[in-house]
Amino acid sequence: MPSNNPDTGALGLLGGTFDPIHFGHLRLAEEAREALNLAQVALIPAGRPPHRGAPQSPAVDRLEMVRLASAGNPGLVVDAGEVFAHSKSYTVLTLERLRAQHGPDRPLVLILGADAFNGLPSWHRWQDLFALAHIAVANRPGFAPHGRRWPGTLSPELDAACAGRIDTDPTVLHQNPAGRVVPFDMTPLAISASLIRDLIHGGHSARYLLPDPVLDYIGLHHLYRKT
C-alpha cells in the first residue's frame, strides 16, 4: 500500500510557466495525485522557461495566481524555487535540488502533459532526468500519444530512452525512487494558457476556463489586456 504521508509518500511535481494557471493544469495535478496515489503535488512555476520567450506576466503575479488556484487543497503545494531565479528553469537542476532535499529514497514523480513529454529530448541533460524522478505522462487534446498506440508514436530517441521503463501500473512508482515512465489518462481538457491570454487580449471572457480568484486577480492587475 503506497504511503500518503505528505512528508515521505511519493511527491508529484508539476512545472509550468502558468501564464496563467488554468483548469487544465489543476485537473492534471489533481487527477495525477488520485490516479497515481501521490501524497501531494508540488506546483513549480518557472522563472525563465527554457524553450519559450519571456512569460507575459511577471513572476510575482504568476506565483500569486498559482497560490490562489491551489489555496484550500491540501493535496497541492507551491514550490517557489524556480520562479525568482535569474538562471533558466532547467528541470534537471530543480530535480537535483528536490532530490537533495527529500533524500535518495523518496519517490519523486515528474508530471508532464503529452506535449511536454514529446519535447523531452530537447531538454537540458534530459537523459539524466530518469535517474532523478519517475515521469508520469497525461494525455492532452491535440497532442498525439497515448492510449493503445502509445508509445509507438514517440520519436526514436525518446522511444529508446523509455525502453524497459514504461509501465501502466502506477504501483511501480512507489517501489522505486525514480526511473519508471507511467502514462495515465486524465479528463481531456482543451484549455491552454495561450487560449486564455488570447481571449483576454481580444476583450473576451475567459470565465470557466480557470478559477474565479485567478480571473479576478488578472482583472485587478490588468494582465493580458491590450496596452
Ligand SMILES: Nc1ncnc2c1ncn2[C@@H]1O[C@H](COP(=O)(O)OP(=O)(O)OP(=O)(O)O)[C@@H](O)[C@H]1O
Ligand atoms: N489542458 C491540459 N491538459 C493536459 N496537460 C496540460 C494542459 N495544459 C497544460 N498542461 C501541461 O502542464 C504543463 C505546463 O504547461 P504550461 O504552463 O506551458 O501551460 P500551457 O497551457 O501549455 O501554456 P501555453 O499555452 O502558454 O503554452 C505541461 O506539462 C503541459 O503539458
Ligand SMILES: O=C(O)c1ccc[n+]([C@@H]2O[C@H](COP(=O)([O-])O)[C@@H](O)[C@H]2O)c1
Ligand atoms: O529543462 C529543460 O530544458 C526544459 C525545457 C522545456 C520545459 N521545461 C519545463 O517544463 C515545464 C513546462 O514548460 P512550458 O514551457 O511548457 O511551460 C516547465 O517546468 C519548464 O521549466 C524544461
